[in-house]
Amino acid sequence: MRKFLVYIFVIAVNILVFSCTLSEQEAEQLHKKAVISPDYTEVTMPCNIAAPTFALADSLMLDEAQAVFQAGSKTIVVGEQGEEGFCIGIDDWQSLIKEANTVAIRIQGKQNSKWVEYDAFNIYISQDSIDPYLAYRLIEPGYEQWGKMGIYQRNLETYEEEAIITNSQTNGGCMNCHSFCQQNPEKMLFHLRVDFGGTYISNSEKSPLTFSHLTPSPSFVYPSWHPSGKYVAFSNNNTKQLFHTTDVNRIEVFDFSSDIIVYDVETGDILSCPQLHSRSAFETFPSWSPDGKTLYFCSADSVQMPDEYEKVKYALCSIDFEASTRTFSETVDTLYNEGRSVSFPRVSPDGKHLIYTLADYGTFSIWHKDAALYMIDLQSSEASQPHKLMKETGKRASYHSWSSNSRWLIYSSRRDDGLYTRPYIIHIDEQGNCDKPFTLPQKDASFYTYRTKSFNVPELIKGKVSINKEALSSLLK
Amino acid sequence: MKEKKNWIIRVVTALVCFCTSGVAFWLLGIRVLQYKECWSTFYYNSKIANEILSIEGLPYLVRTFFLQFFANPIHGAIVIASLLTCIMIALTITTKKVKNIWMKNALPLFFTFIIGTLIATSLSGMGLLQVFGFHVDPQNMQFMRLSVMTRHQDWDAIISETGDNTPISNLLIQNTLNTALAEKGILGDKIFDQPCEDIRSIYVDVIKTPEIAAMLSDIYYSMGHIAQAQRYAFEANEKMNNLSPRLLQRLVQTNIIYGQYDVAKKYLKWLDNAYYYHDWCEHYYTLLSDNTSNADPEISMKRKCLIEDNRFSGIRGLDDDLLHIARATKGTTQCRTTLHYLGSLYILAGYEQQFVSMIDEFKGTPDLPQPLPHYFEEYYKRAKTE
Structure with missing residues (x-):
């Protein structure tokens, strides 16, 4: 009887082993x-x-x-x-x-x-490696209500995803605009809306991160850290959204007004200048150059909103900044002003390329089906060189951020189903040549089908964000 | 002989347990659980289950498992009654050694009753007394029933449920009734049979809860305002963590109407994991192209409602949007429905000039035949003489 059982066992193991071994046919x-x-x-x-x-x-x-x-x-x-x-x-x-x-x-x-x-x-x-972590917010695409949301981080070398902070820790409020200083996971800020509203910043370069509430408590958006970590440029926008009846873009988000300020993290002072804070123009999307000497931003003539929303065309501009004296130059350079609308200018950490999003009109390219990424070679000696369309990224590409070695760009795109943004990664060589991009790999192929949230504001970071949760919860009491 | 008698008693007790709990849960299903099932059901997919576990926890997952059967209240009642009968039999076996005959028989029944009550309170999300019909807001219960009827487009049942001549002061019930009346093409005859004050009798445009957002989606869908129907369905579903089968169905419909087949397919794939929605999904999978969806009567009619010259929803007033929808759908039942909404809104808002203009444009057509609906006729004559 025992022998018989052994035979059965051996046969079963063989069937199991051979049936599971696949071979090329x-x-x-x-x-x-x-x-x-x-x-x-x-x-x-x-x-x-x-x-x-x-x-x-x-x-x-x-x-x-x-x-x-x-x-x-x-x-x-x-x-x-x-x-x-x-x-x-x-x-x-x-x-x-x-x-x-x-x-x-x-x-x-x-x-x-x-x-x-x-x-x-x-x-x-x-062989160009990518920063090992990616931070993003997971939200439903648009609209006014929300359920669960949070800022998450994903280990790119594995499939592990974990929350940095979720709105279960903040009375269910909204959170947005997480930002890191030069891909450093130890210098981070984010905004909270509704309960505990304001900007929270950790600038100590100590892990786990301990956040403090920015004072005075501004409700600013689109942050960009100065590479020194001493300043953060923000945009102060009066934003509204309306719903299209028939347009593919579904939603139009626009600003009734917007200005740029620079926040001194150490003193709490707010710096600006008439070129960044004009009544006759909407200034938004500030972004520092990696040497901290130039602030790129977008500017459009202010028009009657929402009636003339399609007439809003943001130009790409830059202004020099002297950090030691905290002063801006009096002149503004215009890099693009050719009838379409620029958003999210981002300079590569090596300072060689600037990539921005270009759409037909408006400020919120995330919803625009015609939005695409363009590149400027900042080292080119030609004064009026053409800006290169990154055709590999396709339409519906919007928010983007660089890897710390300047060889990878991650961007969010709605190109798959037209509604839920997914993170795409593209390789860019030193000369600015692009390879075919790919969707962030997941543990299985149906992952994106069953995720009913958008990957919002994807930011590559050099390591894992670790938060002092006790300190954060006592801050949010 | 005694053994045989004991068996008969056990079988009869089990049958009584099955029937009593079955009837109780059928009644509860008809009243409440069918409504609850609209907002959350069970999805047979490990990824969705894991997501629900991480967001809502195990009790929620278990709750949705039992709630799913109430997509059909008879099925729900049978499943719960079977479960409770099994529990009672198990309890009978465990109390076999109890010597006191009364305790022996009473304990299993008592504990089964307690467990049944706990299941009922858990599934319905209602308090213990409310489950037994005490301290229940009758208007709330009525709204739940009407909401389920709206989902099934059972307009006659809504009119019959609310047609006992009792004045309706609850705006949500008024909204639901008026949707049914508009769909039947009699809103203009009946609107002031209820104490209406302003346009909130047609739609309460304040999203206090996701359930109200869902109701608004139904109203806008009925009006033919697809953008707003989609917006409110999305709002409600977002607030419910994307788990509502009823709202997923609406999102599938609106995305197909817009020709956004990829998004519609995403929702279909999600919904297809719910047992009771498989057949519905099978049908809608076939509509993921212009050719097939244009052949579907409901989708093609609602597609006509899309306003050709794009604008922001309501930027020139909802009435202007509805007027465009009515013009675009002339000769269809949708046009009649939209005109009943539009005329009623004009009267409620006191927009005489616009009302007269609308009547002059459409009266005598198949969409607004003469004689005009009662209250339209009355208001039109008054407006003309003034």
Whole structure:
């Protein structure tokens, strides 16, 4: 009897082992490109990011499917797990990209007992690493009510996501505009709205972060840290939103007024100048250059709102700043003023490139289907060089931030379903050449389908944010 | 013989337990639980379950599991009655050794009753006394019933439920009744049968709760104002952590009307994980293209309502939006419904000139045949003589 049981056990183990071991199959070529979701075909990914997971969008009614990952002499076969798709483990992925800088992927499927194969596609691995953490706010896209929301951080090398702060700690209020000084996770600020409203800042470079409430308590937006950490530029906006009846953009967010100020973190003084604080213009989206000597911003003639909302075209401007004397120059340079509207200017940490969002009109490019990213080569000797459309990023691209090594840009885009923004990452080389971008990889391919929140204000950071929760809760009492 | 008698008693007790609890939960289902199911149901998907666990916790997940069956109150009642009967049988087995015959029989029934009451209070979100019908705000209960009827577009039932000639002072009930009257094309005949004061009798445009936002979405959808219907459904669903099947259904519809098929598909994929919505999703999956959705009578009619010259919702007044919708949908039942809303709003707001102009434009057409609706006729004559 015992012998019999041992036989049964051995047979069962063999069945289990052999049924779970996948192998590359001799397959007939379909001569057809595999349509996968998210699209990782021919993209360039950093060497230190978690493995991409994807599913076949067009499965041709396959009975089963598998993906053959090949790099150098190493081959790994991964089976499809329903809507979760092909989930290659992080260790397997790392072992592949150690072999070669290109991973070739072939998707094979069984159709009427016969194996077929789609055309192979590649994923290119860049040795430029990306900052290991990403901070973002998770919110429903727009509207006036909200449920749960929070600022989260994601370890890009794994799939781990955790909350930095959620509104369960703030009486359910709204929070926004998290910002870091030069990707430093120890210099952070964020705003709270409704209960405990105001700006909270941690500037001590000590972890866990201990926040203090900015005094006087301003309700400013679009923060940008001066690289010294001594100043933060804000925009002070009187914002309203209205709902389109028929337009694809759904919502129009606009400012009745807006001005830029610079907040001295040490003294609490507020600095400005007529060029940044004019009644005849809307000034917004301040952003420091990495040397702290120039403040970029957007400016538009103030018009009657909301009647003339389509006439609001923000120009891209810059003004010099002398930190030692806390003074601005009297002249303003205009980098773009050609009939469309600029938002979110961001200079790369190496100071070589400036990327901004350009839309047909208005201030809130996040909702604009025509919004796209443009790049300026700041080192070019040509005075009026054309600004390059980053066509790889496509339409509906808006908020963006650089990695600390200037080789990666993360941006939010609504291009997938037109409503929920997802984070996309694009590789940019020293000359400003762009590779095909990719969606932030998730543990399985259906992740974005079941996430009904937008990734808002994605900011790359050099390490994990750790907050002194006790100090924060006593501050929020 | 004694053993056989004991068995008969046990079977009869179990049957009594099943029937009593079944009827009790069926009644509660009809009154309250069907309404509660609109806002949260159970999704058979590990990712959604994990998200719910992280946001709402395990008790909420368990609650939605039982609540899902009340999409059909008979199913809900059968499931809970079966559960309670099993609990009673289990308790009977555990109390087998109790010697006192009364205790032996009474204890299982007593504890089953307690557990049943706890389940009822948990599912309904109501207090213990309210479950038994005490301290219940009858208007609140009526609104719940009417809301479910609105969901199922059972306009006759709404009119019949509220048609006992008792003046309705509750604005939410007035709003629901007036939606039904507009859909039946008799709002202009009946609007002042109730004590109406102003346009809040048609819609209370203040989002105090997500349930009110959901009701406003229904009203705007009925008016043909798709942008507002979508906005309020989104607001309400957002406040309910995206878990409401009723609001997801509305968002699927409005996104298909706008031709936003990718977003509609996202909501469908989510909703398709709820057992009672699979068939509904199957139908709407087929409408994710212009060709198929144009062939759907409801979607194609609502699509006509989209205002061609885009504007901000209500920027020139809701009445101006509705006038455009009425003009765009001439010759359809939607036009009739919208005109009944519009005319009633003009009367309630005292906009005589606009009312007369609207009547002059549409009277005698199939959308507003003569004789005019009673209160429209009365107001029109008065306005003309003044």
